Amino acid sequence: MSAFLDSWYLWIKAFHLIFVITWMAGLFYLPRLFVYHTRVKAGSDQDKMFQVMEAKLLRIIMNPSMILVWILGAALLFTPVAGISLESGWILVKLAAVVGLTVFHHLLALWRKDFAAGTNKRAEKFYRRVNEVPSLLLVVIIIMVIVRPF
Numbered sequence: 001m002s003a004f005l006d007s008w009y010l011w012i013k014a015f016h017l018i019f020v021i022t023w024m025a026g027l028f029y030l031p032r033l034f035v036y037h038t039r040v041k042a043g044s045d046q047d048k049m050f051q052v053m054e055a056k057l058l059r060i061i062m063n064p065s066m067i068l069v070w071i072l073g074a075a076l077l078f079t080p081v082a083g084i085s086l087e088s089g090w091i092l093v094k095l096a097a098v099v100g101l102t103v104f105h106h107l108l109a110l111w112r113k114d115f116a117a118g119t120n121k122r123a124e125k126f127y128r129r130v131n132e133v134p135s136l137l138l139v140v141i142i143i144m145v146i147v148r149p150f
Contacts, residue, residue, distance in 0.1 A: 005079040012079065016072035019065045024138060026062035027101065030054060030108050031131040034115070035124050042118040054112045066105055073098070089150040097140040104133050 005012070033054050040046040076082050077091075084091055107130075114120040143149070 002078070002080050005075060006081040009076075009079050009081045012072055012075050013082075016069065016076060019068040019072065022061055023065035023069050023101075023105075024134060026057055026065065027105065027108070027134040028131070030057055030062065030112070031127050033057070034108075034111060034120075034122075034127040035131070037115055038120065038122070038124040038127065042120075047115075047118075051116050054115065058109055058112060062105065062108075066102065069098075070102075088148070090144040090148040094141050094144040097137045097144070100137050101134060101141075104130075104137070 033050060037047070037050040037054070040050065077084055077086070086092070111120070111122065114122075
């Protein structure tokens with residue numbers, strides 16, 4: 001198995017990065033949609049349009065991307081040529097940040113359900129603030145992967 005992973009290492013890495021980018025795009029965009037969605041009346045045509053946009057973004061782009069990030073990331077962990085050791089501090093911090101992104105993803109899915117049910121109680125300002133979460137976690141992840149400070 002390790003010989004197979006080694007021979008496909010660059011492909012696995014490339015597709016992992018592609019799906020990280022698509023997942024992050026969704027993590028940035030969905031809270032922004034929520035900001036605009038708070039400005040419309042529940043049940044209106046605009047509300048219905050936002051609901052469709054949010055559901056499709058989550059179901060068609062974000063969910064598959066997140067799943068593939070996890071699968072391909074796990075493959076990279078077990079690819080010997082990648083030289084990643086679970087004893088290294090940087091990978092543990094990176095994985096913690098990825099878990100944080102995953103938790104955030106699931107929170108976004110729950111908040112989308114509130115909009116769909118017409119029960120959103122959060123203000124525009126709340127969604128503006130939480131929109132910064134993926135940016136902060138992305139900074140941590142990039143620094144851990146590129147700099148490997150420990």
